[in-house]
Amino acid sequence: MEKQFLLGDEAIALGAIHAGLSGVYAYPGTPSTEITEYIQANSLARERGIHSRWCTNEKTAMEAALGMSYAGRRALVCMKHVGMNVCADAFVNAAITGTGGGLVVVAADDPSMHSSQNEQDSRFYGRFAMVPILEPSNQQEAYDMTRLAFDLSEQLALPVLLRVVTRLAHSRASVVVADEARAVNSLSPAEGKNWVLLPAIARRQYEALIGKQPQMMTLSEESAYNRSESYGRPRLGIIACGIGYNYVRECRPEDVLLLKVSQYPLPEKQVRQLAEACDAIMVVEDGQPVVEQEVKVLLGRDYKVLGRLTGHLPRTGELTPDNVAAAFGRRQEQAYGTAKNLAARPPQLCPGCGHRDVYTALNQVAAQYPGARIFGDIGCYTLGALPPFQSIASCVDMGASITMAKGAADAGLRPAIAVIGDSTFTHSGMTGLLDAVNDRSPITVIISDNLTTAMTGGQDSAGTNKFEAICLGLGVEPEHVRVVVPLPKNMEEITRILREEIEYEGVSVIIPRRECIQTLRRHLREKQKEAGNA
Amino acid sequence: MKTDIILCGVGGQGILSIATVIGEAAMNENLYIKQAEVHGMSQRGGDVQSNLRLSSEPIASDLIALGGADVIISMEPMEALRYLPYLKREGWIITSSAPFVNIPNYPDMEAVRAELAGIEHVVALDIEQMAKDNGVPRSANIILLGAAQKALGLEYHKLEQAVRRIFSRKGEAVVEANIKALALGRAAQG
Numbered sequence: 001m002e003k004q005f006l007l008g009d010e011a012i013a014l015g016a017i018h019a020g021l022s023g024v025y026a027y028p029g030t031p032s033t034e035i036t037e038y039i040q041a042n043s044l045a046r047e048r049g050i051h052s053r054w055c056t057n058e059k060t061a062m063e064a065a066l067g068m069s070y071a072g073r074r075a076l077v078c079m080k081h082v083g084m085n086v087c088a089d090a091f092v093n094a095a096i097t098g099t100g101g102g103l104v105v106v107a108a109d110d111p112s113m114h115s116s117q118n119e120q121d122s123r124f125y126g127r128f129a130m131v132p133i134l135e136p137s138n139q140q141e142a143y144d145m146t147r148l149a150f151d152l153s154e155q156l157a158l159p160v161l162l163r164v165v166t167r168l169a170h171s172r173a174s175v176v177v178a179d180e181a182r183a184v185n186s187l188s189p190a191e192g193k194n195w196v197l198l199p200a201i202a203r204r205q206y207e208a209l210i211g212k213q214p215q216m217m218t219l220s221e222e223s224a225y226n227r228s229e230s231y232g233r234p235r236l237g238i239i240a241c242g243i244g245y246n247y248v249r250e251c252r253p254e255d256v257l258l259l260k261v262s263q264y265p266l267p268e269k270q271v272r273q274l275a276e277a278c279d280a281i282m283v284v285e286d287g288q289p290v291v292e293q294e295v296k297v298l299l300g301r302d303y304k305v306l307g308r309l310t311g312h313l314p315r316t317g318e319l320t321p322d323n324v325a326a327a328f329g330r331r332q333e334q335a336y337g338t339a340k341n342l343a344a345r346p347p348q349l350c351p352g353c354g355h356r357d358v359y360t361a362l363n364q365v366a367a368q369y370p371g372a373r374i375f376g377d378i379g380c381y382t383l384g385a386l387p388p389f390q391s392i393a394s395c396v397d398m399g400a401s402i403t404m405a406k407g408a409a410d411a412g413l414r415p416a417i418a419v420i421g422d423s424t425f426t427h428s429g430m431t432g433l434l435d436a437v438n439d440r441s442p443i444t445v446i447i448s449d450n451l452t453t454a455m456t457g458g459q460d461s462a463g464t465n466k467f468e469a470i471c472l473g474l475g476v477e478p479e480h481v482r483v484v485v486p487l488p489k490n491m492e493e494i495t496r497i498l499r500e501e502i503e504y505e506g507v508s509v510i511i512p513r514r515e516c517i518q519t520l521r522r523h524l525r526e527k528q529k530e531a532g533n534a
Numbered sequence: 535m536k537t538d539i540i541l542c543g544v545g546g547q548g549i550l551s552i553a554t555v556i557g558e559a560a561m562n563e564n565l566y567i568k569q570a571e572v573h574g575m576s577q578r579g580g581d582v583q584s585n586l587r588l589s590s591e592p593i594a595s596d597l598i599a600l601g602g603a604d605v606i607i608s609m610e611p612m613e614a615l616r617y618l619p620y621l622k623r624e625g626w627i628i629t630s631s632a633p634f635v636n637i638p639n640y641p642d643m644e645a646v647r648a649e650l651a652g653i654e655h656v657v658a659l660d661i662e663q664m665a666k667d668n669g670v671p672r673s674a675n676i677i678l679l680g681a682a683q684k685a686l687g688l689e690y691h692k693l694e695q696a697v698r699r700i701f702s703r704k705g706e707a708v709v710e711a712n713i714k715a716l717a718l719g720r721a722a723q724g
Contacts, residue, residue, distance in 0.1 A: 005561060007571070030573055115573075171570040171596040172557070249594035321599040334601040335623035339615035341641040341649050345544065347580035348636070380578065387638075457573075 006175045008168035011139045013038035015146030020182035022073035023051030025061035028456035029080030030115040031169035032108035036078055056462040057427040058083035062090040069103040072188030074150055081109040084125045095129040096205045097195045098157040101185045102150035106162045108169045111287050111318035121287035126161040130209055132216055133161045133264040135242035139173040156212055165286045168243050221269045225262035237278035241291055244284035247324035266294050280304035286319045346386055354514035355381040357486035358448050359389040361494040372415050377401035379421035380455045381448055399428025405443045406436045415502040418445045423453040426463035437475040442505045450516035458519040471509045486512035535590045537687055538598045540617045542583040543609030544634045548675040553584050559688050559696035560588045570596045579636055581613055605685045610634045611646050626685035631658040657681050659722050673715035680719020
């Protein structure tokens with residue numbers, strides 16, 4: 001047994017490798033990115049030839065992982081919480097087909113929206129698909145429970161959802177890890193017709209999924225990760241889920257009976273026992289009040305359940321040691337208040353970044369068209385919404401820039417401009433562009449190509465070197481696919497081309513292409529190192 | 535022993551390297567450690583912070599409570615002020631004194647200095663200038679770490695060992711520059 005100082009994400013990655021993983025499938029997204037990156041860099045993973053190349057989006061990732069599971073091998077899928085929306089079709093139906101080799105889906109939620117556009121709770125997806133959910137409390141559990149997740153998946157022949165939040169994904173602690181990794185599964189493709197979800201078969205398979213629910217409940221009720229701790233002479237019951245448990249322990253509660261929950265379905269037997277032993281139950285869970293609502297239903301109208309819905313904990317935002325302590329009526333003594341001389345320091349585009357030149361040009365040109373709207377998308381360039389540029393009017397979900405521009409153009413808005421990054425375009429922009437081409441929508445699409453997935457730290461971008469071909473293939477007319485180099489010295493050319501394409505009453509694509517300043521620096525450093533070693 | 539540390543600054547200033555060295559030193563002391571890091575969007579020139587907790591007992595929360603921090607180590611003076619509500623009355627601020635101005639509404643620097651000076655235990659050093667003057671221009675953050683040595687309650691030679699181990703893969707010249715930086719910081723803490 002060896003101790004390693006690991007991020008929660010890295011603990012999951014190593015846990016998966018040690019559980020006999022054959023492939024990880026993922027699209028980068030904070031706070032999940034480091035799981036795949038760890039596997040990509042791990043020597044045993046390389047030795048074993050574990051698949052770890054980035055996927056185009058979360059749906060292709062989920063489906064490829066399901067294919068690997070069909071073939072009998074263990075697969076891991078990782079994403080940020082909103083990625084669950086993208087792959088929901090595949091995820092929910094994977095519970096109907098069932099699985100072969102272990103299939104574990106990691107959803108990294110981001111309560112408080114540190115790097116996200118919402119704080120949706122992935123446990124809803126787990127319940128929706130009726131599959132087991134695991135929610136580790138700390139880095140050691142993240143490692144151990146990843147192995148458990150694969151075992152549960154193979155025992156139940158179902159995908160298992162492993163849910164973490166930012167504060168576990170991105171926090172380091174010592175983790176005791178196994179000395180040896182389990183062997184990978186051999187190839188053993190599924191037999192029979194269960195995977196063909198024609199209505200007649202799907203109905204049977206759905207019955208089978210329903211039939212597994214009592215076994216899932218028993219596994220939860222008997223799980224070592226759902227356990228009770230008693231302090232003093234308990235009057236208040238606490239249900240602490242995932243990392244909520246840490247904050248409860250941090251404020252050393254007195255006279256409470258604490259039920260730690262890290263495996264779902266919610267263990268009903270323990271919840272009922274807790275209710276019988278106590279006058280009221282407080283639910284401490286990070287994210288949305290999933291368990292709180294479930295406990296209310298389970299215990300009925302007359303039992304007192306406290307939590308986010310009753311205002312004992314804030315309705316929005318992540319748990320902190322402070323708001324959990326306050327829920328118990330505690331208040332840490334504060335020596336100092338908020339400083340007087342303080343200004344917000346929002347993130348901004350790096351000096352020298354090509355997106356800066358794109359927005360400079362767009363602002364110049366858009367100023368000449370009073371009705372112009374620029375629809376934004378998800379990436380570093382979303383920062384174009386903030387000063388000094390304040391260029392974009394929207395940012396909703398991956399790919400929405402193109403389709404929203406199209407819809408607005410359909411409504412009569414002129415000029416409708418979309419700004420989307422290279423990686424976001426291949427993730428979810430291509431299909432929208434095809435819609436626009438088929439409709440001959442008068443939109444101008446800017447694919448701001450920095451040759452990488454920059455915001456998450458510079459991962460490979462699926463479409464690099466293919467964008468002109470993709471646009472032409474989707475039917476954009478060759479004379480309206482324009483490539484420029486976003487540099488201040490080219491401003492005249494860029495603004496001229498922008499004006500020409502805005503004036504065109506059809507689909508235009510302009511591709512400003514210049515490498516991300518961060519990856520450029522990294523590549524230069526690597527080159528210097530190589531030259532030094534040679 | 536229990537030390538709760540907030541490391542802060544502006545994205546790209548190297549606060550995680552400081553955390554890595556402290557973490558290495560603490561691991562060697564067989565202390566429990568939790569280190570909540572900042573990744574993702576917030577790194578792009580915005581304010582960043584990391585919570586680092588060391589203890590001889592197991593640590594529950596990854597985050598430090600308000601009023602609970604023993605030390606704030608900041609690469610930027612206004613950023614040190616941002617986390618003031620987390621500082622204990624008897625806690626220390628170890629900060630760079632040179633402002634990093636990348637926003638149009640940066641507050642009056644004299645007022646920032648005066649507010650910092652009003653806190654009981656403050657070490658403010660122009661670490662960038664010290665680094666340049668002493669021929670270790672890339673080790674300003676390790677000067678700051680040296681200046682935090684007493685406040686951290688870690689023995690100097692343990693920090694030195696950790697610096698050696700962390701930077702060893704970058705070559706002897708880098709190791710020596712950072713050892714020198716650590717000593718400069720230590721001497722400056724008075």
